[in-house]
Amino acid sequence: MSAIEVASLRKSYGALNAVDSISFSVAKGDVFSLLGPNGAGKTTTIEILEGLRERDGGDVKVLGLDPWKNGYEVHRSIGVIPQGFKFVDYATPREAVKYYAALFGVKADADAILRRVILEDSANVYFSKLSGGQKQKVGLALALVNDPELVFLDEPTTGLDPQARRAVWEVIRNLKSEGRSVLLTTHYLEEAEELSDTVAIMNHGRIITAGTPAEIIARHGSGERIRVRGDQKLADYLRKAIPSVPVDYHADSGEVTISVGRKEDSLFALEAIERSDLPWNDLSIARESLEDVFVKLIGGEGHGQAAVGAKHEVARAATEGA
Amino acid sequence: MAVSLRRIRADLSVFGRGYLRSRVGLFFSLIFPIILILMFGAIFSGNNSGPIPVYVQNNDASSPVFQVSGGFISALNSTKAMQITLVSPGVNITKYAIDHSASAGIVIPQGFGADFIDGNPVNVTVYGNPTSSTTGIVEGVTSAVVNSFNLHRVNGTAVLGISQQSVVSKSYKYIDYLVPGLIGFSVLTSPMFALVNISSQYKRDKVFKQLSLTPLTKTEWLLSKITWYVALTVVSFVLMSTIGVALLGANISYSLGIIPFLFLGPFLFVSLGMLVGTVSKSVESAAVVGNLVTFPMMFLSGTFFPVATMPMYLQTVAHALPLFYVIDGLNNVMLYGNYGGALIDLGVLAVLSVVVFVLAVRFFKWRED
Numbered sequence: 001m002s003a004i005e006v007a008s009l010r011k012s013y014g015a016l017n018a019v020d021s022i023s024f025s026v027a028k029g030d031v032f033s034l035l036g037p038n039g040a041g042k043t044t045t046i047e048i049l050e051g052l053r054e055r056d057g058g059d060v061k062v063l064g065l066d067p068w069k070n071g072y073e074v075h076r077s078i079g080v081i082p083q084g085f086k087f088v089d090y091a092t093p094r095e096a097v098k099y100y101a102a103l104f105g106v107k108a109d110a111d112a113i114l115r116r117v118i119l120e121d122s123a124n125v126y127f128s129k130l131s132g133g134q135k136q137k138v139g140l141a142l143a144l145v146n147d148p149e150l151v152f153l154d155e156p157t158t159g160l161d162p163q164a165r166r167a168v169w170e171v172i173r174n175l176k177s178e179g180r181s182v183l184l185t186t187h188y189l190e191e192a193e194e195l196s197d198t199v200a201i202m203n204h205g206r207i208i209t210a211g212t213p214a215e216i217i218a219r220h221g222s223g224e225r226i227r228v229r230g231d232q233k234l235a236d237y238l239r240k241a242i243p244s245v246p247v248d249y250h251a252d253s254g255e256v257t258i259s260v261g262r263k264e265d266s267l268f269a270l271e272a273i274e275r276s277d278l279p280w281n282d283l284s285i286a287r288e289s290l291e292d293v294f295v296k297l298i299g300g301e302g303h304g305q306a307a308v309g310a311k312h313e314v315a316r317a318a319t320e321g322a
Numbered sequence: 323m324a325v326s327l328r329r330i331r332a333d334l335s336v337f338g339r340g341y342l343r344s345r346v347g348l349f350f351s352l353i354f355p356i357i358l359i360l361m362f363g364a365i366f367s368g369n370n371s372g373p374i375p376v377y378v379q380n381n382d383a384s385s386p387v388f389q390v391s392g393g394f395i396s397a398l399n400s401t402k403a404m405q406i407t408l409v410s411p412g413v414n415i416t417k418y419a420i421d422h423s424a425s426a427g428i429v430i431p432q433g434f435g436a437d438f439i440d441g442n443p444v445n446v447t448v449y450g451n452p453t454s455s456t457t458g459i460v461e462g463v464t465s466a467v468v469n470s471f472n473l474h475r476v477n478g479t480a481v482l483g484i485s486q487q488s489v490v491s492k493s494y495k496y497i498d499y500l501v502p503g504l505i506g507f508s509v510l511t512s513p514m515f516a517l518v519n520i521s522s523q524y525k526r527d528k529v530f531k532q533l534s535l536t537p538l539t540k541t542e543w544l545l546s547k548i549t550w551y552v553a554l555t556v557v558s559f560v561l562m563s564t565i566g567v568a569l570l571g572a573n574i575s576y577s578l579g580i581i582p583f584l585f586l587g588p589f590l591f592v593s594l595g596m597l598v599g600t601v602s603k604s605v606e607s608a609a610v611v612g613n614l615v616t617f618p619m620m621f622l623s624g625t626f627f628p629v630a631t632m633p634m635y636l637q638t639v640a641h642a643l644p645l646f647y648v649i650d651g652l653n654n655v656m657l658y659g660n661y662g663g664a665l666i667d668l669g670v671l672a673v674l675s676v677v678v679f680v681l682a683v684r685f686f687k688w689r690e691d
Contacts, residue, residue, distance in 0.1 A: 052531055052689045071689075072537065080535050086527035090340035102332030103536040126343070142532075 001064055003028045003150045003181035004049060009058035011044055018044045020205035021058065026198070028149075031172065031182040033192040036202035037298055042185045043083060045202070046154050049183065050080055063150060076104065079143030079151040083158070085136060089128035093119055093138045096127070100145040108145050116174065117141045118167050133164025140171055150181045158187060169195060189291040199290070203298055213290050220297060221288035226258040226269055229282040234273070241272040325545065329538050333546040341550065351512030351554050352561065359504050359562055362626060363570040366496040373405035374456045377419055377427040381411045382434040390435030394446070394471065398428070403463045415449055426450040426460040438475065494657060498573050499628045501566035502652035507625040508558045509587035510645045511616065513551040517595025518612035520547075521686070522605040534688040541683055544596060551588035559584055579655040582668055587648045590675040594644070597682040624649040647671045 004026040011019040019041045026032040034042045047053040048060060051067035051074055060067060067074045087096055094110045101108035114120045117137045122130060127138060136156060143151055153172070157165040165188075172195055175182055186192055192199055193213045200210035209216055228234075235249035235256045245265050248257045260266045266285065273280055341347050378398070382391040399406050409418055409427075419427045427449040437444035448464050450457030473479075524530050533543065559580070566572035598615055602608035622636060623629070623645035629637055640646045651667030654660040 050535065052534065075535050075537070078535075080532075082528050082531055084528070085532070086529055087532075088336060088340050088529070090343040091336050095336060095339070099332050099336045100536060103329050103538050105328065105537070 001028070002026055002061075003030070003063060004032070004183065005059070005061040006045075006049070007059040009045065009048065009060060010056045011041075011048060011053065012056055017205045019048070019055075022202070022205070022207045023058075024200050024207060024210060026150075026181055026183060028181055029176065029179050030197040031176050031184060031195050033184045033186060033196040033199045034202060035186065035189065035192055035199060035294065040202040041205040042202055043154060046152055046183065046185060050078065050152055051075065076146060077149045079146065079148035081136070081139035081143050081153050081156055083154040085139030087127045087135070087138060087142075090126050092124045092126060093130075093134075093141060094123040096138055097141055097145055100142050104146040106146055113141050113144055116144065117171050131164075133160045133167070136160060136164070136168065137171075140168065148180065150183070151175055153182060153184045155185055155187065157191060165191070189294050190289065193290040201294060201297060208297055217288055217290060217293050220293045223259070223261045224266060224285055224287055225292075226260060226266065227282075227284050227286070228256050228258075228273060228280050229254055230256045230273075230278060230280040234276060234278045234280060237276045237278060238269070238272055241275070242268050245269060325539070325542055326537075330542050330546045330549065333538060333543060334549055337546060338550055347512070347516055350515065351508060352558055355504050355508040355558060355562060356565060358507070359500060359565060359570070362500055362504075363497050363566070366500070373403060374426065374460060375424050376404040376406055376460055377409045377415065377422065377424055378406050379409040379411060379413065379415050379427065379429045381432040382430050383411070385433065385435050387435030387439060390438050391430045394430065394434075394467065397467045397470070398464065401463050401467065403459060419449060425454045426457050428460070428464060438471070441475070495571075495573070497566060497570045498657055499624070499653070500570075500626070501563055501572045501574055502656050503625040503628075503649055505555075505559055505562055505652060506587070506623065506645055506649035507620065508562070509555055509584070509648055510591055510619055510623075510625075512554060512558075513547075513588050513591040514595040514598075514612060514616050516551075517547065517592055518599040518602075518608050519605070521596050521599025522602055522608035525600065525687070526605055530686075530688055540686050540688050544593065544679070544683060544686070547596070548589050548592045551592050552585055555584050555588045574656040575659065577655055579661060579664055580652065583648055583651045583655070583671070586668070586671045586675050590644055590648075590671060590678055593675065593679040593682040596686060597678060600682065600686045619643045619645040622646075624653070628653075644671070644674050647674075 002025040004024075006025065007023045008021045009019055009023070010017070010021050022041075022045065024032075034045065036042050044053065048055050049062055049067055051062075051071035054068050062074050063077050065074050091099070093114055097108060097110040097113050101110070111120060111123070114123050117140045119134060119137045119141060122134050125134075127135065130138065140153075140156065143153075156172075157168050160168065169191065172182060172184070176195075184192070184195065196213060198211065199213055199216060200207045201216070202208070209220060211219065231254065232249055232251070235247055238245075238247045238256065238258065242258075242265070245261075245268070246259045248259075249255075250257065258269045260269060270283075273283070376398075378395060380391050380395060382388065385391075395406065395408075398404060409415065415427045415429050419425070429447045429449065431444060431446070434444055434446070436442075446464065446468065448457075448461050450460055563572075563574060563576070567574065594615070595612065598612050599608045602611050618639075622632070622640050623643045624640065625645070629640045629646065629650070632640065647667040647670045651664045651671070654664035654667065
């Protein structure tokens with residue numbers, strides 16, 4: 001049995017088809033990421049799966065049950081952090097965990113749970129005094145109180161600094177290693193690439209592609225990409241020398257990019273650069289990332305998304321350097 | 323689904339602690355009503371019917387029969403209704419009264435004594451502000467003194483008199499009404515303002531959505547808030563009635579009949595606050611609607627002044643306000659010992675509470691559709 005089964009799920013708000021007949025499944029123990037620009041229908045989908053919204057059509061099974069009709073049973077076995085988690089201002093994380101334990105009627109070791117989400121140092125600080133990242137971790141802790149089989153994380157790292165984000169990643173990896181299934185939505189594509197077994201990209205209420213990150217890159221990407229610093233003349237030279245390979249010149253960055261599909265094309269390209277007798281430097285060869293594919297698939301609409309990702313790329317490089 | 327005491331207790335513990343820690347709620351539900359009772363108690367208790375300051379100008383003091391005007395003034399003085407200050411003749415009495423912030427003045431004309439003895443008609447003039455109630459008292463008292471002088475002049479004896487008797491077996495002071503009134507005030511305001519605010523905020527911050535993913539039910543959540551505000555109301559009742567009796571000399575009686583009102587009042591207003599907060603679109607509009615519902619009740623239900631002293635049409639309005647039945651009930655139990663009346667109030671409250679509670683749970687959205 002899969003953790004989640006979705007078949008032809010539909011939900012509309014007036015004339016807007018927020019979710020337009022999507023189907024997917026999440027295998028037990030997998031981390032599944034739902035990606036897409038704002039308004040793609042991710043949160044609506046996740047809230048239907050959590051039993052918070054009623055669907056207009058299609059079939060949904062969460063741990064074998066219909067989450068709208070059997071919300072009470074489903075909620076006992078799932079953990080959820082909604083987008084922008086908030087809690088009572090004047091309650092501490094420890095009290096919050098004990099509160100949830102009492103609501104679920106389970107024995108929970110508050111300190112152990114807080115240690116798991118790396119929040120033990122702030123166990124007795126009022127929620128209103130916690131930082132954004134710590135608040136998010138309280139949400140994570142509460143999602144774990146009932147020892148859930150399946151955890152829903154709706155943008156758990158939005159607005160967090162790189163350290164806090166890495167801490168949340170660590171918690172998600174631990175959830176997976178404990179055999180729990182995870183459904184994640186995120187704006188950060190390298191986060192999805194890093195953590196997920198399976199990814200689905202949504203746009204306008206539809207799933208436009210799904211699979212493992214590697215499969216998606218292989219399916220929609222053009223393989224490897226060579227970047228080299230050079231001028232327009234170099235680009236022109238290369239277009240003549242290797243006509244079968246797409247060459248782009250980016251005047252703003254003074255960069256030439258060569259998208260190579262076949263392995264041998266890389267060698268031809270490198271040889272052509274050397275033969276050109278034109279000035280070049282800073283050459284690099286990289287595989288296309290999920291983000292490159294995402295931008296390609298979503299196109300101009302996803303521009304804002306790509307900018308967020310790019311900014312984060314810088315932040316990530318900075319932490320890795322440190 | 324069965325209501326679970328364990329879950330109510332868990333929710334109550336988190337909510338109660340948060341309430342005590344934030345201190346804002348505590349101030350408005352316990353301290354603020356005490357400030358009000360001390361303030362209103364001080365303003366209206368004690369010498370609330372003290373003598374009215376009146377300026378008297380005697381233009382006949384230098385006549386040979388000055389005893390007549392002198393006698394008239396000492397007769398005015400002996401009524402104890404006025405505190406008389408003599409003004410020298412020749413001063414403009416209206417200007418003088420205004421300059422001294424007084425609302426009334428009496429002028430005795432020249433030749434007053436002679437005319438009185440000779441039997442010539444003569445008038446004393448009462449200056450006053452027709453809109454001021456004290457002017458009416460000054461006029462009444464003066465005309466009573468004038469009548470007794472006229473009677474004396476014809477050697478008559480008063481035949482008709484009045485003897486005073488209070489309508490109820492004992493008489494009530496303002497503070498006696500103020501204690502149940504302000505208990506009603508805190509029964510209304512602390513749950514209403516808090517619940518309107520909490521319910522609209524929790525909706526905005528998706529805390530309800532979060533809670534809907536736990537086994538806690540809407541009914542349990544609301545019952546936990548009701549329990550908290552009932553407890554708070556009991557504490558507030560003890561504080562206010564003690565201060566009213568010990569410090570301000572209120573004369574109220576304690577009886578078991580008070581308890582149902584201390585329970586149903588918060589029950590009703592927690593539910594009403596929840597209803598207002600939950601049907602409003604935003605935190606801001608909830609506050610506006612909350613104020614629209616709360617403020618008329620706050621002033622027209624007998625909180626600061628007994629409803630019976632209000633104009634008839636406002637009394638009709640008062641009967642349409644839920645808080646009226648809390649305060650009227652408390653008055654019936656604590657002042658008049660009218661348990662039949664209290665039972666009617668209780669019946670109205672019970673029906674209202676159940677209806678509003680059911681509506682609140684019904685419209686309160688835990689999850690969306």
